Amino acid sequence: MNKQAPTFAIIVGEHSGDTLGAGLISELKKHYPNAKFVGIGGPKMLKQGFDSLFAMEELAVMGIVEVLGRLRRLLHIRKSIVNYFSEHKPDVFIGIDAPDFNLTVEQRLKTQGIKTVHYVSPSVWAWREKRIFKIDKATDMVLSLLPFEKEFYDRHNVACTFVGHPLADDIPMHSDKLAAREKLGLANDAKYLAIMPGSRGSELSILLPDFLATAKIIKRQHADLQLIAPVINDIREQQFKQIQQEHAPELDIKIITNDTQTVMASADCLLTASGTVTLEAALVKRPMVVAYKFNWLTAIIGRIMVKIKWFSLPNLLANKTLIPELLQEQVTPENLANHVEPLLYQDQSQLHDEFVAIHNVLKQNASEKAASAVMQLLK
Incomplete structure (x- = not known):
């Protein structure tokens, strides 16, 4: 790791993730002004100098049937991302939301010794609870936005930090x-x-x-x-x-x-x-x-x-x-x-x-x- 200029790999899949990513980049830049940020991001992250390898909108798909219609393209993007970061190893990979895409990327990179973070917990407390074991294998740390998520991870002894929600910081208590x-x-x-x-x-x-x-x-x-x-x-x-x-x-x-x-x-x-x-x-x-x-x-x-x-x-x-x-x-x-x-x-x-x-x-x-x-x- 270059202590003065680490490389942060980040992938987001929609506009809410772009907001989280931009906030995170802004804070990391305060400590690492020469850091490199690369992966898949949206317009707010691009304004921060982020290098996006694919358009964020390509990942913005919801629903099981809807994903099937785009599966070939999504698999191509995922394979390309894994290959890129296997060759150009980042100091840490941060997957923001988009769990079905990011967790697999995280797991493959973690096996190569790359530190991995998943920012925004998947809804494991709501459905497919056994994903908690995949999350544990794929990540070194989960960053949760909601307090009850942290409680769930603690019960399963999976590393998780409750960070709150950036929207709550950005939006005033009184909206006029x-x-x-x-x-x-x-x-x-x-x-x-x-x-x-x-x-x-x-x-x-x-x-x-x-x-x-x-x-x-x-x-x-x-x-x-x-x-x-x-x-x-x-x-x-x-x-x-x-x-x-x-x-x-x-x-x-x-x-x-x-x-x-x-x-x-x-x-x-x-x-x-x-x-x-x-x-x-x-x-x-x-x-x-x-x-x-x-x-x-x-x-x-x-x-x-x-x-x-x-x-x-x-x-x-x-x-x-x-x-x-x-x-x-x-x-x-x-x-x-x-x-x-x-x-x-x-x-x-x-x-x-x-x-x-x-x-x-x-x-x-x-x-x-x-x-x-x-x-x-x-x-």
Whole structure:
């Protein structure tokens, strides 16, 4: 190892991982300003000087059936990555999320004496619990974002450090609704519903038609309701507009690109896909209804294998039902509207207090703690 300029290999598979990776790189640079960072990363990591060998979007696939359709390409990328890092050995390899891809890479590199870290625990506490043994073989350290994950690893004597969640560090305890509306040019005195069907193209295709139909139902009773939607890039914006034109051309929706957190702060309620965004929404302290649909075969397999009461992060962290969750056949416009309407028009101060408690638990200077754990491995 070059103590002044170590090489950190990092692989992320989606935008939430890109945020974690960028935070980690920023902290590591404070200690190793000449370090090299290489692997697969997104735009935030690229801004930090990261060298990405493949486009991050190539790994952004969810669902068993969906992965099968891209399997040949994914296997090619994985083989190429393993070969590259076998030849150009990094001082440490850090797989951020994307466990089905990263754990195999980690295991193969660890056998070659390369230190390996997995940042963001796979949901072993929810399904396929025996993966804990593969994780133990593949990694020198797991960095967990959630406190109950650390407890699970401790029970199995697998090295794990709870670092908290970078979102809890970045998002203020109070997200000013009026300031967010002023930034986006929204009316101060209107009710706003944020329509958030996900960042992946497949999620928009599956969820957005139901979300639009939900908005139409609510607007029949509340004609003054305003609609706003965040999208992550121009490609998703065009897809959103095409789906809206087909299913609800009469709806007036203000679409905002690449400013999801401000959109959430400006809204009175969110209708959102599942994922990290639900945690972000809880930290912004906004009521939400969470929905998700899988390919039918993925859904059948998931119901057999998954063993948890909830699938959204706010409910899992609270260990109780804070927010409505609708899955698969439950995701109908009528069901969604029945859950969204009271969150828009009834007092939600108790829910706000629950979200504050979650925020306090997760606010741990995560990127700094993650970097510290990685540096301990190097030493």
